[in-house]
Amino acid sequence: MSESSRTAVADVDGDRAALVAAASDLFYAHGIQAVGMDAVRAEAGVPLKRVYRAFRSKDDLVEATLRTRDADLTGSVRRFLAGRTQDSPAGRLLAVFDWMHDWFAEDAFRGCAFLNAFGELGDDAAHVAGPVRDHKRAFRALIRELVGELGLDDVESEALAERVYILANGALVTAPVTGSPATALEAREVARVLIEAATHMPTAAPHGRP
Incomplete structure (x- = not known):
């Protein structure tokens, strides 16, 4: 060249x-x-x-922004988890909600860009629906990966992963409405109860948080 x-x-x-x-x-x-x-x-x-x-076209640009945001968010949460290697498996799973709390506290936080885009343009917009589904699949896979560290059998692991995944997405929808990063901590507490019910073991309190 x-x-x-x-x-x-x-x-x-x-x-x-x-x-x-x-x-x-x-x-x-x-x-x-x-x-x-x-x-x-x-x-x-x-x-x-x-x-x-x-x-x-603008459609191509929209898709590129979503793909880039997916890479940025995935990298952010994985870097956060990389700093929590001394946590128990349950603590690492709950750390996702700690990461969400920090994200929700940012001044620029306006909810989940992927849910916002899908809600605005819908399933018919392939340049939006594709990246949104890919992002949510990647996030679900991350949750499954963390749940897999708990040592549950396949059925229990899959059920817990799906519940935690839905809980996290619920917090993403709720936080922009409440305007409070504490939404993530409320979701964390629900996740803690789900984990304890699945593992029959108590989990540690959040680091530096009630």
Whole structure:
């Protein structure tokens, strides 16, 4: 590849990153349909003639923002769990709700971007429905992975994982309405009761929290 070709590729990659970052913030704050490409272009500082070189359509940009947000959130929760290696298996599972509490406390928190997008555009929008389902499948897989550390049999493990997964998503829906990060701690307490019922063992109290 020539030097000019490498420069062109780098320019497109840079434009894509800038547009995704700008669009992700704007879509999350205002909704996908309310934000036009001109607003994204202005926020990203990318010239109009280069916008559609980076993304053929707004739909492509929407999908890219969701895929990027999925990678960011998955990386965030896994880094958080990596710092909890000394916890018991039950503590690591409950730590997901501690991570959610920290997320809910952020000033920019507006709920789950994936649920927001799906609620806004619905199942018919493949560029939204696909990334949303992939993200939720990945989150369910993470919960199953953590539940698997508890040593339950397959039936009990699957049942507990599904309940904790639904509980976590319920907290995601509820927190923007309550406006309180404590929603995550309430969900954590319910998860603790579910874990104790499944394992017949008491679990430790949250680290530094009631």
